Amino acid sequence: MIPLPDQSLRNLSQRLLVSLLPEFGSEYAVSDAASLGLLMNALADELAEGIQRRLEDIEEMKVILAGCVTLEEERAIMAADITIYTMKSVNGRHDELTRLIIAWHEKSEAEDLLDVNEAIWRYLHRHAERHAITAVP
């Protein structure tokens, strides 16, 4: 069997919250376990969608930055590609481009580059919505 890790985590979370938690004796353990269960659900969403969400961010950031970057160093960062699709590798690529976005956001404020500024704000809104954690009330 190839397990579906996100579904497995949700099942484990349900087991913790529904079957085990009522058996816990102390108020502290109940509160801690309830938080653990909710975090496991959020992690399940992240397992299922996390890489795809980051790839969408990366594509959007590349489009914005393509119209901006001029320095050799910036171009080198832009030109790099993802070859391994682990979370760590995708996170690393996401971080590189996010640092460029921060630098250009600051530059757009200092130099009144309105189009760039607006494009980055729109991206930040979409990024926040894309990564919104809904599994924890």
Add this chain to the structure above:
Amino acid sequence: MISLQEVSQAAEKFLGDRWQCPVQVTDIRKIFGGASRETYRLEVSVDGESRGLILRRDPPSSLIDTERELEFGAYARVYPTDIPVPEPLFLENDTSVMQQPFSIMAAIDDCMTDVAGLSTEQRDQLGREKYEILGRLASKDPLALGFAELMPVPRLEHCAAEQLAYWESVIIDDEIHPQPIARAAVRWLKRHMPPPAQKLSVVHGDYRTGNFLFNSAAQITGILDWEMCHLGDPLEDLAWSMDPLWRGDEVNLAGKLLADDEAIKTWEKASGLTCDPDAFRWWRIFVAVKAVAIWISSSEDFEKGQGKDTILALAGWVMTDRQNRILLSYLNGDKS
């Protein structure tokens, strides 16, 4: 890790030495959510008389990296005033007693922190008292209370800049991933610095629903968690108390209790100060940045394994997500 039994035994010995009489711990419970300190509720028998105590022990890592002396000192200076706080009893920095430093306070009986079950009238009453107390705290002279012995005394015109510099440095030092929203907010704050504080006040630093105790008559009996206490602009506490994060689904009620305009009016009347809307906007954006810094810090502790408490993971991940969206709603379309 320290077991309940070890805490219990160490407390018995420590209290027996301090009070010079036999002390027996008859009940001990760990309280969930003490994000900056491990918190225990103890029932002790002192010379045959029963007494409730709260023991706060430093964990190897905490959500807020602060000095316990500062928190204990704040309790000691506020306790004699009309601001309700638990009575501070002992501060012990010797790690041989309980592996980590700890403090002990008198417990407050018949109390709760969760406002979920309150009626509309009770929430209104509690909300007014919450902002009256905050107003009274803002009106006090921190130097007369002895706070200068505990912490730096900023000039009125430096209160905002010093706080911003501190929390920006926390973000820079502790971020695991780059934070484009928080960085944009910090730049906005630097471009729009507020006027000097109207007066220097004791700023609680984490004044919100959940950080005070109230009794069954919906009266506040103790303001807790003074570990981020500092001297500064009193608008900071007002802004923190009204952050959307503390509202849950009650988006129109500051801290799930009182409408914003009523909260501000109550605070202004009790403090004798005014809440300038432009300055207040700055402080509301600032407190959201400060919150992001705290959540990022807890994330770093959790990911590096310095702290394993679930609350650190919850704060670091879920709260950062929520607070970033709050910042976006504040800064939406503001290109100034």
